[in-house]
Amino acid sequence: MSNSLTLAPAPRSEAAEQVRAEVREFLAAELAAGTFRTHVDTWLSGVDPEFSKKLGERGWLGMTWPKKYGGHERSAMERYAVTEELLAAGAPVAAHWIADRQSGPNLLTYGTEKQRQEILPRIVAGECYFVIGMSEPDSGSDLASIRTKATRNGDGDWVVNGAKVWTSNAHHSHYGIVLVRTSPSDSANRHAGMSQLLIDLSLPGITINPIRILDGGHHFNEVVFDDVVVPGDMLLGEEGNGWHQVTAELAFERSGPERFLSTYPLVAEFGRRVAETGDPAQLAVLGRLSARVLALRQMSLRIAAALDRGELPNIPAALVKDVGTTFEADVIEEIRKVVDVTPSLDSPDPLARALAEAQLHQPGFTLRGGTNEILRGIVARGLGLR
Amino acid sequence: MATDQDLVVETVRDILGSHEPFVLTADRRWDEGLWTALAEAGLTGVGLPEEAGGSGGELADAVAIVRTLAAGAAAVPVAEQLLVAGPALVAADLELPSPEQATTFAIADSVTVHPVDDGDGPGRFTLSGTVPDVPWAGAASSVVVLAPAPAGLEGSVLALVDVSSLPATDAFNLAGEPRGTLVLDQVGAIGALLTPAQADEVRARYALARAVQLAAALEQVLAWTVQYAGERHQFGRPLGKFQAIQMELAEMAGEVTAVTALTDAATQALDRAENVVLAAAAAKVRAGAAVEVVARLAHQVHGAIGFTQEHKLHHLTRRLWSWRDEAGSELVWSRVLASGLLADGPDGLWPALTRVG
Secondary structure, three states: OOOOOOOOOOOOOHHHHHHHHHHHHHHHHHHHOOOOOOOHHHHHHHOOHHHHHHHHHHHOOOOOOOOOHHHOEEEEEEHHHHHHHHHHHHOOOOHHHHHHHHHHHHHHHHEEEEEEEEHHOOOOOOOOOOEOOOOOOOOOOOOHHOOOEEEEEOOEEEEEEEEEEOOOOOOOOOOOEEEEEEOOOOOOOOOEEEEEEEEOOOOOOOEEEEEEOOOOOOEEEEEEEEEEEOOOHHHHOOOOOOHHHHHHHHHHHHHHHHHHHHHHHHHHHHHHHHHHHOOHHHHHHHHHHEEEEEEEEHHHHHHHHHHOOOOOOOOHHHHHHHHHHHHHHHHHHHHHHHOOOOOOOOOOOOHHEEEHHHHHHHHHHHOOOOOOOHHHHHHHOOOOOO | OOEEEEEEHHHHHHHHHHHHHHHHHHEEEEOOHHHHHHOOOOOOOOOOOOHHHEEEEHHHHHHHHHHHHHHHOOOOOHHHHHHHHHHHHHHOOOOOOOOOOOOOEEEOOOOOEEEEEOOOOOOOOEEEEEEEEEEEEOOEEEEEEEEEOOOOOOEEEEEEOOOOOOOOHHHHHHHOOOEEEEOOOOOEEEEEOOOOHHHHHHHHHHHHHHHHHHHHHHHHHHHHHHHHHOEEEEOEEHHOOOOOHHHHHHHHHHHHHHHHHHHHHHHHHHHHHHHHHHHHHHHHHHHHHHHHHHHHHHHHHHHHHOOOOOOOHHHHHHHHHHOOOOOHHHHHHHHHHHHOOOOOOOOOOHHHHHHHH
């Protein structure tokens, strides 16, 4: 295809297959020991700091980062293998997920030496968690309309006022990377005047209010900043460059296996059922779903390989997220058409539980990280239409 | 830098371009002139070893040729010859017909095969029965058939049948490509006994050949549609500036990208001879599933003109609707895929998925 959506196939990585086997062995032992139970959508809902620390001890966090910050200097393909094994097993990875996926790379690109040395080794150890402060009550995907404001006071510190929403697991997290206005909004250039601040969430003036989702779970929050004084040296990157920084960050946010594996534990449970029944209609659905998983893996692996080459493939990443999150939601409908199971969070039947969890989490898949309509707009740009 | 493969593609494009493009003549059913031009350029033997009479080259070269011809809606049995019949004969140690003669492939499940013992050694059979859905029936001079093994033997027989003097019934797929039935009555053939696993691989090759064609046609349909949306003005601006149209084109692009990625992976699996059946099954299923979205939205964006014979769009959309059901439908291959992925037991699904690709 002669457009900007195509990436070269990923080379095979023996190192990735080796670490995959190690993770599988680890997960089997943890499951056998009962330290976790498989769930759907665990990168949002599976907060378990002990588990995150174990992953840190195994060297499976900050995998691609420089050794001088505690990282392991491994390839994006190896990291990919680790993350998808964790997701496929429905392991509790939410505590560290954002820090490892996004905030760490963000600090590596834009952070000061002091910020990096102070924070990155703690992320690698599985002991420091982050939230993304992008959306606001009146700004969903329209990030350029944010109003949270930071102004310099006489000491050169930032005084932050405003509110961020959908901040996943803010109540368990240590820092937020928060997009703020540092200059008044300019209708001629909507993307100007924004900056990113690295904010310690224990600072006075920060209130974290829970926003519960459909299953009653508390993952999202509203984080309110009321005259919060943020030290002047906690600016991330360049003042006024916030929009560019956020856009670049999104390639990490949008391309990973978490964008198509959120409901994989339901597929796995369905697979167990099909193995038992041998039902031809169920087999056909499992085959169709599997073909979609395989295609998404290939697409996502191509992005991991591009990251290894030092590229930031924003447009293909938007496309993977669009196709992937649509799949995550479709899984539910495809499966329920061929099984006679009533979804229930309390059911003794694991398939009924997985269906219930997936259904109640489903509306989020195609919203978080940019709605699919926004993503398709980005893809359309890649097709040369905008 | 131009690679050899780019050169091969360029040569095929040149031939397609200097030839009267098939896409403008809806009623032509087999493009003998194009075949001759391709054969004279040695392109009908690419990917088949020179010592067997082929033109040499890699599987990737053969795939590139098939893709280019599929995107050009070329009515020639190149996919069958380069990706199925030829390699199956080579793998079974059977002699290749001259690559200049068109050889096609068909599954012959209801044909009865008898071994012939006339003192000339093994590998000689007689075949009786009907072979339905023979691609390019009436156009190809030989057909490689995959038939059940003679009574008492396990596996299948891969046989090369000279059909140049046999009548074929006229039947066509939705795109007007010949898909006739051959009646075999004690027809002699050279063949080889394949194990069930070898026979499964031949079927998988056939499915992958169609998946490769589907991928190329899907990409071309997307490209045509994007181009049309940029050129066609409505309400004072190009269609492509309307957000609703952009959403549809982006959805098409997602499907096409998924198919391309998976078909490429399956081709590599075939090249490495690893997990061929499951990789091909997945590619065929995924490509078939994309057809619904891509063909529907392509016609929607093209409007009424795309629904007419005078516009080129139908030359590919009708092929998409045909090819997705040929060489085993999505239903058939999705069951093969699921059964194969569960072969290691109820907890083996994920490890199997990562093994296949």
